[in-house]
Amino acid sequence: EDKVVQSPLSLVVHEGDTVTLNCSYEVTNFRSLLWYKQEKKAPTFLFMLTSSGIEKKSGRLSSILDKKELSSILNITATQTGDSAIYLCGPWYQGGKLIFGQGTELSVKP
């Protein structure tokens, strides 16, 4: 059965900390992995990862895919209160199906 597991499920840090969020997947016909940020509304796109070992970076956020380990990590450096959100990862299947993990709820305290 296809499965996506994110860890930790929740995390509380202080501003300036660095966090690493994990996503592991077991799906058939894997194409790519997507990361989204959700702040009390619709999710917004962060990254799409297709190739193993190539880091995608956007400001203080970065992500990398390890196809051998069937996993991905999302790093956030120098966290800010505006980073507080639920972070979702999801594998995109060949054929168009896209499912998500249960999310990591990040809370950044001032």
Next chain:
Amino acid sequence: NAGVTQTPKFRVLKTGQSMTLLCAQDMNHEYMYWYRQDPGMGLRLIHYSVGEGTTAKGEVPDGYNVSRLKKQNFLLGLESAAPSQTSVYFCASRRRPASYEQYFGPGTRLTVT
């Protein structure tokens, strides 16, 4: 360019009632999706469509039906609502495989009493 819109934004139903949620996109996207989101459960895929006239089941399809008669619209139906269907429903769309991003609608909050 409105992106992905959902109608209605909020709804309260009684158990056993039926309703249809409408998702519309004006980006000419081939793929469309319906998800539900419950606390601690992330987004769970209900049904999806890879083109006009085609639909497929996702992870939690029971109790829901869908139709994609026009490319820009994807309808989600609840024939006999149950309290377990209380949730926030998100619609999303994306272009064919070359597209990076899946665009989400603003969500519909449904309560079944």
